Amino acid sequence: MAIVLEDVSKTYEVKGRKVEALKRLSLTVGDGEIFGIIGFSGAGKSTLLRLINLLEAPSSGSVNVNGTALGNLSSEKLRAKRQKIGMIFQQFNLIESKTVYQNIEFVLKASKYDKKKVKSRIEELLALVGLSDKAGSYPGNLSGGQKQRVGIARALANHPEVLLCDEATSALDPETTKTILKLLKKINRDLGITIVLITHEMGVIKEIADRVGVMTAGEIVEESDVYSIFSHPEHAVTKGFVQDIYDFAIPPHIEMNDRSDVITIKFLNENAEANYVNQLYRHFECDISILNGRIEYIQDMPLGFLMLHVQGDPQEISRLKAFIDESTGIERTEIHAETR
Numbered sequence: 001m002a003i004v005l006e007d008v009s010k011t012y013e014v015k016g017r018k019v020e021a022l023k024r025l026s027l028t029v030g031d032g033e034i035f036g037i038i039g040f041s042g043a044g045k046s047t048l049l050r051l052i053n054l055l056e057a058p059s060s061g062s063v064n065v066n067g068t069a070l071g072n073l074s075s076e077k078l079r080a081k082r083q084k085i086g087m088i089f090q091q092f093n094l095i096e097s098k099t100v101y102q103n104i105e106f107v108l109k110a111s112k113y114d115k116k117k118v119k120s121r122i123e124e125l126l127a128l129v130g131l132s133d134k135a136g137s138y139p140g141n142l143s144g145g146q147k148q149r150v151g152i153a154r155a156l157a158n159h160p161e162v163l164l165c166d167e168a169t170s171a172l173d174p175e176t177t178k179t180i181l182k183l184l185k186k187i188n189r190d191l192g193i194t195i196v197l198i199t200h201e202m203g204v205i206k207e208i209a210d211r212v213g214v215m216t217a218g219e220i221v222e223e224s225d226v227y228s229i230f231s232h233p234e235h236a237v238t239k240g241f242v243q244d245i246y247d248f249a250i251p252p253h254i255e256m257n258d259r260s261d262v263i264t265i266k267f268l269n270e271n272a273e274a275n276y277v278n279q280l281y282r283h284f285e286c287d288i289s290i291l292n293g294r295i296e297y298i299q300d301m302p303l304g305f306l307m308l309h310v311q312g313d314p315q316e317i318s319r320l321k322a323f324i325d326e327s328t329g330i331e332r333t334e335i336h337a338e339t340r
């Protein structure tokens with residue numbers, strides 16, 4: 001396992017008042033996995049990342065990165081271990097007075113990288129992030145996406161085993177965000193680097209993560225593969241985060257007392273693309289109108305939704321609902337947006 005946190009707590013003391021940033025949190029991130037942590041501001045995400053990055057020690061509990069327990073390391077060993085953990089930041093944190101080349105050179109020099117190999121390593125890194133032609137540019141002359149590419153090149157300079165991403169795309173526009181996430185995915189696949197990213201945007205999780213932990217008030221309240229988090233959110237906070245894809249309001253023209261006849265169905269995996277409504281039309285003597293529908297792709301796997309208005313004999317409607325409930329890969333969902 002790449003990262004194992006066991007029963008970790010972190011308490012800060014601010015003006016005599018205790019702030020519990022992390023509360024007996026346990027987490028395991030597998031080798032080569034992309035693990036996303038999502039939570040609102042103040043949930044404790046950055047604190048968690050700083051523990052993995054060895055910037056801070058937990059108040060209690062243990063942190064283990066790639067087989068090394070991080071407590072009780074000598075400062076020399078700690079420094080060596082830190083080099084194996086790369087990090088990128090929301091605000092890129094580049095040195096403005098140095099060129100792209102020099103920004104990367106700076107970390108290689110600091111880690112006493114073999115001098116003969118520094119130049120070729122920098123060229124290799126710049127090629128990897130698609131910036132070979134920007135070696136002599138200053139950060140001030142780069143776009144946000146290019147700056148983050150430099151950040152990524154710098155983070156990878158010392159061949160890390162783990163890459164930590166702290167809101168790495170939050171300062172970028174949606175298109176640039178996509179290209180940066182694509183690059184991170186490529187790095188994960190091609191170099192086998194484990195990635196832990198923290199974000200407050202579910203879109204980022206949907207695009208890139210294999211698994212996700214939902215954080216609130218210093219705890220991970222739900223943890224699962226990304227498809228399950230979207231298709232079966234359990235905790236109220238998770239439901240809030242995935243609300244966007246469940247955003248089916250019952251149209252205003254449906255009278256208040258007819259609303260119990262509105263059924264929203266969720267289609268899991270390949271069932272999203274099957275012709276299910278045809279079966280409903282064929283088997284049941286009800287009037288069925290489609291009010292809304294959508295297919296979301298989560299890691300290329302479809303998750304479909306269909307909102308139907310079903311009218312007719314109440315017994316027939318009950319039979320139809322029972323039929324839906326018995327169908328594999330099809331579920332009725334109670335989660336949808338407030339009626340507008």
Ligand SMILES: Nc1ncnc2c1ncn2[C@@H]1O[C@H](COP(=O)(O)OP(=O)(O)OP(=O)(O)O)[C@@H](O)[C@H]1O
Nearest residue numbers: 012014019021039040041042043044045046047048
């Ligand atoms: N160095 C510190 N000293 C005192 N309190 C801190 C410190 N760092 C974090 N905290 C507190 O710990 C809690 C968790 O903060 P943290 O920054 O980890 O949350 P976050 O989820 O990363 O939020 P954000 O997205 O706003 O950065 C907050 O209540 C914060 O005020």
